[in-house]
Amino acid sequence: MAIVGSFGDYAACxxxxxxxxxxxxxxxxxxxxxxxxxxxxxxxxxxxxxNLGKLYADLYKLCVKNKDKDIAGLLTFIHSSLHCCGLTGVQPNDFVGKTCLKVDDAEHSYMQSCRENITTFSDNKAPVVLGCFVGTGAILIGEVICTCLLTSKIHRDSDSR
Known part of the structure; x- marks a missing residue:
């Protein structure tokens, strides 16, 4: 897109x-x-x-196996964003358990599994993704129309000289 934009700037200027x-x-x-x-x-x-759910499961297993702090940071972000914990929803007491949100009382000690939560969260966002892509495409088509108008204006101006 950047290359096409630069080409358009050159063409217009x-x-x-x-x-x-x-x-x-x-x-x-x-x-x-x-x-x-x-x-x-x-x-x-x-x-x-x-596939996003599988990616989460793979990241989780990799973090458990290697105790990687970078992956733990990513898991912390996912857990806090989606309010979930691990593959089962039960907060483990190991290295990965530190990436889950802190639960204060025993009544709320069970959270939803992140893999399930990612799938559910994703299902709700499909129309938004479609809207973003189609909206961007519509804006680009609007730019095509403006470019065609500019081309015809340049053509008329060069013919009148």
């Missing part, structure tokens, strides 16, 4: 019709790619959510 036309085509291709990726993500969301 130098007022070259051919460069603007190439920029328009590249921008249109980017817009179609954004919309396509959004639709693919939306329609395969169950698989994506399952």
């Amino acid at each position: 130098s007022e070259k019709k051919m460069a603007l036309q190439v920029f328009s085509v590249l921008l249109f291709l980017l817009a179609m790619a954004e919309i396509t990726v959004g639709l693919l993500a939306y329609f395969t969301w169950d698989e994506i959510a399952e």
Whole structure:
């Protein structure tokens, strides 16, 4: 996107019709790619959510095995963001247990499993992801329209000279 944007800046500043036309085509291709990726993500969301859950389980197991502080920091972020703890929801008393939120009373000692929570959280966000991708694609198509208008204006101005 940055390269296409730089190309568009060059085309607009130098007022070259051919460069603007190439920029328009590249921008249109980017817009179609954004919309396509959004639709693919939306329609395969169950698989994506399952893979995110597996990724969490792998990170958890890696942290238990290696006692890696960097992975523990990532787990702490996930646990606090999703209010969950580990693979089972029961706070362990080992190295990884320190990454879970502190539970004060025995009544709330059980939290939801993070793998389940990630899947549930992901299911609620599928329309938001689709909206972001399609919205970005729509903005890019708006830019294509503006670029086409600029190209026609440059063409008219060069013909009137």
